[in-house]
Amino acid sequence: MSADSVIPFGFESIPVRGALIHLSRSWRRMLRDHDYDSLVTETLGHAAAATGLIAQSLKFDGAITLQVQGGARLRMLVMQCTSNLELRGMASVDGSQVAGDFAELTGDSHCAVTVDAGERPYQGIVEINDESLAASLEHYFARSAQVPSHIALVADEAVAGGLLLQQVPGQPIDEDDWNRLHILAATLTCNDFAGEAGMGLIGRLFAEDDVRVYRAREVDFRCRCTARKTEDVLRMLGEREARAALEEHGDIEVICEYCGRRWLYAAVDVERLFSGNVFSAPDSIQ
Numbered sequence: 001m002s003a004d005s006v007i008p009f010g011f012e013s014i015p016v017r018g019a020l021i022h023l024s025r026s027w028r029r030m031l032r033d034h035d036y037d038s039l040v041t042e043t044l045g046h047a048a049a050a051t052g053l054i055a056q057s058l059k060f061d062g063a064i065t066l067q068v069q070g071g072a073r074l075r076m077l078v079m080q081c082t083s084n085l086e087l088r089g090m091a092s093v094d095g096s097q098v099a100g101d102f103a104e105l106t107g108d109s110h111c112a113v114t115v116d117a118g119e120r121p122y123q124g125i126v127e128i129n130d131e132s133l134a135a136s137l138e139h140y141f142a143r144s145a146q147v148p149s150h151i152a153l154v155a156d157e158a159v160a161g162g163l164l165l166q167q168v169p170g171q172p173i174d175e176d177d178w179n180r181l182h183i184l185a186a187t188l189t190c191n192d193f194a195g196e197a198g199m200g201l202i203g204r205l206f207a208e209d210d211v212r213v214y215r216a217r218e219v220d221f222r223c224r225c226t227a228r229k230t231e232d233v234l235r236m237l238g239e240r241e242a243r244a245a246l247e248e249h250g251d252i253e254v255i256c257e258y259c260g261r262r263w264l265y266a267a268v269d270v271e272r273l274f275s276g277n278v279f280s281a282p283d284s285i286q
């Protein structure tokens, strides 16, 4: 298996399903245009791994958005992954103070998980647990989805990885087995993802168990920003602000917070946007 993939697996004699995610190239691309400190990097990496793990379990075309909001230091964190495993994400931090730990970074914030299948988006909200994003999401799964889950997440500036273990609904499980799997999952570190990881890592972690591994699926970084969406940002800014910016700088540059792509608007574009007869630019495929 190459890095940047998810491997689903199951246990032959324990009613538990699992998945392992390993992000490296896509993860470094996500960090490329940002200058996050190590704690924010780690938290964003945990979010990337977790969102990919949740998205791989989608049974329909759609997307998962994980959003952490309302904290003092971490203003906002957004991570999105489609059912095709196209991932993007960003964090916005109060730069005036550096948080010492996860609790300080995310204090008082909430985590919203939105499952978007097109017609009826479903959102579950859970308070951020002081301990970690993984613990917060375990609460989310226990409460919103009522699926007992173990989640282990690791990240540094080179890799983001994670493991999701979920009980199969309706099938009784031996508590000792469930606790043992928890302990094994909790041993996961960034070092486990230094090389190929993949099936070898699953085999090593669960050496005592019969594990059935399914086909790996590739994960990519891909931003879905378009000319149309960027123009919406300008419209929200308003005509007066837009014209003032144009006056000052000669043109307006809108930078996508996810991929760093620069969208440039000259006077003629601003004219078109705010004239009564508006034709949106066609969505461009990046």
Ligand SMILES: [Zn+2]
Pocket (backbone or CB within 6 Å): 223, 224, 225, 256, 257, 258, 259, 260, 261
């Ligand atoms: Zn973008």
